[in-house]
Amino acid sequence: MTLIIHSVKQSKNVYKALIAAEYVGVEIKVVDDFEMGVSNKTPEFLKMNPIGKVPVLETPDGPIFESNAIARYVARGSFLFGSSPIEYGQIEQWIDFSAFEFDLNIRGWYIPRLGYGNYIKPVEENCISGLKRGLDALNKYLASHTFLVGDGITLADIITTCNMFMAFKLLTPKSFTSRVGEFKQTEAVIPLSSAKKTEAKPKPEPKKEVKKKEALKPEVKAAEEEEAPKPKPKNPLDLLPPSKMVLDDWKRLYSNTKSNFREVAIKGFWDMFDPEGYSLWFCDYKYNDENTVSFVTMNKVGGFLQRMDLARKYAFTHHIL
Secondary structure, eight states, X not given: OOEEEEXXXXXXXXXXXXXXXXXXXXXXXXXXXXXXXXXXXXXXXXHHOTTOOSOEEEETTEEEESHHHHHHHHHTTSGGGOSSHHHHHHHHHHHHHIIIIIIHHHHHHHHHHTTSSOOOHHHHHHHHHHHHHXXXXXXXXXXXXXXXXXXXXXXXXXXXXXXXXXXXXXXXXXXXXXXXXXXXXXXXXXXXXXXXHHTOOOXXXXXXXXXXXXOOOOOOOHHHHSOOOOOXXXXXXXXXXXXXXXXXXXXXXXXXXXXXXXXXXXXXXXXHXXXXXXXXXXXXXXXXXXXXXXXXXHHHHXXXXXXXXXXXXXXXXXXXX
């Protein structure tokens, strides 16, 4: 049976249950057209949660409210709760840690800034201080651990990440981003595949109809049967007028010059350079404060080059890290 969540869809508290459901193969649907201040004030909703807070999970055995309780219900009995009593205790430990050190302080920081509460500077400073303390502790722990508990994803990782969602979305001063190096390293961890996808049953193949034997037909040449290959999409850069500079000559000179680089390669470049056919550009990466982990930074460079494949024949670039 599909479980139903009553809440707005774009909410980190809803994401906790949805992500857990993807890992364990539970079907969850978020109700459509949910409107805060209206849908959560109806008699039907107040029967599920008397104080009208979201999210609420509707199950065959009754409703559950509070986001962490909902995520626990979805993940019950699965690997997301660990494989031993000590792992279970540590998972609960990190869930509480992220609730009090992250979620509480992040909400105390951004809710008044959005105009939904009274702004009191000492309270904000206390929230920022508490968040930094929690980040420093988590960063230190993640320097020697890939996951919060054990050797794989657990509910602790899911809930902690969701509790940090609004901080990454709304709070971006350097005093914050400079403290999340090890935490952001988790971007490079390969995610597990969805249990829903792995458990999907193959569609039954339709029964093949038995055709009556037909009289033999004369063979048709294979060349006539095969479709003509589709033309490759054109590279718009191929339409540029030809240049006097042969870029491949420069690339070979650059690669093969092992000594006196400035005198040989650089001089050779200026001798070849055609200002009517090419231009020179200097680009600075906007978010260098995020480049704290070397292999993550290298992955970004590799991804950039993969997306520039059409320009490979017409461009030369040198990246400096």
